[in-house]
Amino acid sequence: MKEIIEQTKKWIEKVDRDLISAKKLFEAKIYDYCLFHAQQAVKKYLKFLTFKSLL
Secondary structure, eight states, rough: HHHHHHHHHHHHHHHHHHHHHHHHHHHOHHHHHHHHHHHHHHHHHHHHHHHHHHH
């Protein structure tokens, strides 16, 4: 179970990094890459929620 918790923390850290990247790219008006990182964050978070519901 401890390993699952550690993997979950790493997964959420990746989501956070994608959101930070999206915000910085938005501020720089680089919208195509901003949207890419925002989409990746949503995709990873939905996968996390799906995985969590299976436990």
